[in-house]
Amino acid sequence: MANRGEIAVRVIRACREMGIGTVAVYSDADHGALHVRMADEAFPVGPAPSRESYLVIDRIIDVARKAKAEAVHPGYGFLAENAAFAEACRNAGITFIGPSAESIALMGSKVEARRAASKYEVPMVPGTLDPVESEDEARRIAKSIGFPIMLKASGGGGGKGLRLVRSDEEMESALRNTRSEALAAFGDSAVYIEKFVEQPRHVEIQILADQHGNAIHLGERECTIQRRHQKVIEECPSPVVTADLRRRMGEAALKVVRAANYYNAGTVEFLVDKNLQFFFLEMNTRLQVEHPVTEMVTGIDIVKQQIRVAHGEKLSLKQDDVVMRGSAIECRIYAEDPENNFFPSPGKISLLRTPSGPGIRDDGGVYEGWTVPIDYDPLISKLVAWGSTRDEALRRMQRALREYHVGGIKTNIPFFMEILEQPDFQKGSFDTGFIDRWLQNRTGAHPISDSERDLALLAAVLHHTSRSAESSESPAPLAASPWKNAARTGGLRR
């Protein structure tokens, strides 16, 4: 398991159900992490910074060899979409649980991906297939497809290296800035142009393909609810996708699969405009964070399918076997502070109460007493609710969020409580700018009743009083002594 956190735990669970032994890798910061505790074997791979541990291909391969692992699951992030890693696994005789290195490389370049998909007549946002060479060329193309346009880094992803250009005058600085950002972030200054789709929704199709030419899709996920281009809530099915649209988008996604000569699980992302026209955006050649909503609605365990396909088995499912039942929603629970510009809030989890009951799934990667390291993504858990209808799923999610208590660090749970109460969200009426617009107009935290606030203060006083009583009975001081603090900071200043 060449990953950490909740996704490593998710994959270990699938392996255990299949009777497959698991090997975890961990950095110094993850000594004692949940995935390490749960795996059958665990090996250190280096210091806390991921470029010295989880991203070092040779170290991961060494562990795989030492443990005699037959296969490697890359999870998402880290080395999951790194063609060189897939290649290194192949050269070491270890099965990479994912597509071929060639498919990863092809879909990893947005320009190459568009070119490949265009040969199969997959609908695409009007724009260029080649990186733009000059400012003049950029202006000419923008004029022919019409402003507003988006400048996009060819090697980009994760919301970086994107710029909206509304007019000819903005082109020069936008092109310069996008290029330098792209060079800094991805080591490649190539930039291409796409027409900007107004009020877009982000809808993606989950696909499964084997190494024998069989491929199916598992319907769509609605991923429009994003903050600064990062998904925060996902749903299956989308509130706007009809059976007919699903079939057409599914067929388009399977064309991309053929264009990329793709096998294993993957996700084809589309933009959907307000008239329900859809356009190919990119393909993610890995397991998605949000895969559980599809699993809840289709009943198909995507991780197990990945392992079977990687093992060379034929898909046991046909397209007609995929039946969507009910509705699921996922909230990404992050260690971050919604009242402080969503800044990460790592630290020790001093209390953890996770929700349960009908229709609830909590894919966590932490435990009470664990210190969320400062070095990695602040995702601590994915909370998923299933209901027979979208309305039931939303209400279950609200109920589960109220049952969820994380102490010692801040989380975005209160933020989700607020979003789920927004009438436009409840109606399913939103586009990718929904959260950022809403946050701009938000005046402050959600108000609670006077009596709730007063009881909160009273509880804090009662807790404080009992802690003070304990500390006056024991010789240990309540907090670090000011003398020690002075000595410590004095030492640092020298």
Place this chain on the structure above:
Amino acid sequence: MTKNTAIIGDERIEIVHDRNESNSVHARIGDRTYDVRTLSVEPGVFWFNLDGRSVEVVVTVFGDRYLVSVGGQQLPVEILDARTALKKATQHGHDGLIEVRAPMPGKVVKILLTEGAEVNANQGILVVEAMKMQNEIKSPKKGVIRRLGVTEGVAVNLGDLLASVE
């Protein structure tokens, strides 16, 4: 009878409470009074029965404050008793000195001002990084940097002293 002050946001609220019997508390919180039945279900988890209404509150330590969750919201609350109020007063020295403490654990990646430098309210003093995000720590008021508690490259914990501004 126990007296405390709760600081929540910019508000200071006086709280006086008294345990009538083991399971019951009489409290005056600001200008409202309550008689509630309560039970400490487990450390930090309090259940209240307020006129038949059942409310559960979770309290954990958060730096030098408490993080209180109720109804799906999280409130950072500072509680002062006679002892902590005194300690705070000694630490602060006098009213004009404000301590800037780390709002989250992380690493100090850049120090923008030196000791003795003049600083405006909301001007950045230093930058703390966690999970690849950088957060500029700003001065709470106009004044002079009296002391820097950290150097570039050091790791800080929640609540560590970063600087004091006078």
